[in-house]
Amino acid sequence: MSAPAPKALLFDVFGTLTDWRGGVARAVAAAFAARGAAVDAHAFADAWRGEYQPAMERVRSGARPYAQLDELHRENLDRTLARMGFEGLFDEDERDALARAWERLPPWPDAPGALERLRAIALTAACSNGSVGLMARLARHAGLRWDCILGADLARDYKPRAGVYLAACAALRLRPEETAMVACHDHDLAAARAAGLRAAWIARPLEHGPGRPAPEPEQEWDWIARDLHDLADQLGAPRP
Amino acid sequence: MSAPAPKALLFDVFGTLTDWRGGVARAVAAAFAARGAAVDAHAFADAWRGEYQPAMERVRSGARPYAQLDELHRENLDRTLARMGFEGLFDEDERDALARAWERLPPWPDAPGALERLRAIALTAACSNGSVGLMARLARHAGLRWDCILGADLARDYKPRAGVYLAACAALRLRPEETAMVACHDHDLAAARAAGLRAAWIARPLEHGPGRPAPEPEQEWDWIARDLHDLADQLGAPRP
The missing domain is CATH 1.10.150.240 (Putative phosphatase; domain 2)
Structure with a gap:
């Protein structure tokens, strides 16, 4: 931590x-x-x-x-x-x-506000398997703001292939260890970590619907957070 | 027009x-x-x-x-x-x-506000020869907001090569004729037009410093505008 x-x-x-x-x-x-x-x-x-x-x-x-x-x-x-x-x-x-x-997916309630907080302390980017067009339209619909859209279209391959994470870092002109992948899926974080990035695990207990056992992180990730505001707090992002 | x-x-x-x-x-x-x-x-x-x-x-x-x-x-x-x-x-x-x-370049004075107006009527993207990291940092410094950063890093080539414009359209899942390149340089617009995009010419008489003859558009571009607010007006973007 x-x-x-x-x-x-x-x-x-x-x-x-x-x-x-x-x-x-x-x-x-x-x-x-x-x-x-x-x-x-x-x-x-x-x-x-x-x-x-x-x-x-x-x-x-x-x-x-x-x-x-x-x-x-x-x-x-x-x-x-x-x-x-x-x-x-x-x-x-x-x-x-x-x-x-x-x-036209809804954001999790914490996402729009916490993304703004996190933008105050770091460059922020989508690193999804969705296309740039899909991400751009979704961001507008869901009220998500980031600095840029990286991910599958840039690498012309899909996570968890290492090239997707490495292409994202290269586009930002950062070394992998200067960046962190933020995800609720262990397999995504494991691949990012294997490529040299840091990893922040976010609990999303409702991803697969109510009544499921709350997921637990499978590794000692660099950050483990209840939600994105908790991550922002851990990273020292100012509160609004 | x-x-x-x-x-x-x-x-x-x-x-x-x-x-x-x-x-x-x-x-x-x-x-x-x-x-x-x-x-x-x-x-x-x-x-x-x-x-x-x-x-x-x-x-x-x-x-x-x-x-x-x-x-x-x-x-x-x-x-x-x-x-x-x-x-x-x-x-x-x-x-x-x-x-x-x-x-850390300064924006032209009309750019931040007019970009916001144009975002209300279309997807907006940087399509520059600058890297994603350069564009992301410049956008923060200059107060420019767009939906995504396309351009050289995505195509791994430089304008005016057709592939840069075409990769940008493909990333957005749009046909070239559904998009417009916005530039103050005729050679950029000519290449975009040759690739099938529409073209909007913006006057930037001070690009090379004061005391120069005002540049004139070399072709009948789809839109010819005094500045980005003029383009926003021509495209019917609401005024703030």
């Missing part, structure tokens, strides 16, 4: 700054309601998200050239609809619109 | 949003004064900037792998000092500090 303050903070976005499950479920519920169809919207969101890692893995493994996450989300939506028996429910335009649910 | 409003505006930064010549000259004057040495700071700034295109051309031509503009500025500073007879005046740390003058 006494590591020197990093010069840049790189943020995971889906789960760490935004409630992807709640946001996607809300969009799914609205789309199905407009068609008069019944669905368990949270189960649908979980199934859609379940396609996320396998789709990226095809890029990470080299089996597929880099494609932006927006494309993967769109393809995964088709797959999820088919698997859950809704293949003919939506036309192409409706599927395109529903896939953009990822651009 | 009646083209539909673009979905994204890509901004040149050195010259279009910021006064590179005034900012660099001020930093040069301070560095030389600290050494008790006399210099024509504006002539020095012009000479330093004169190395800009040749240095980038070595990357664009493939003679040199991509190197961030910060590196080129630093090398060009050594070259300029030597050419002007100041080779031993500054040590390495002082040269490093002086090269960071490009991170």
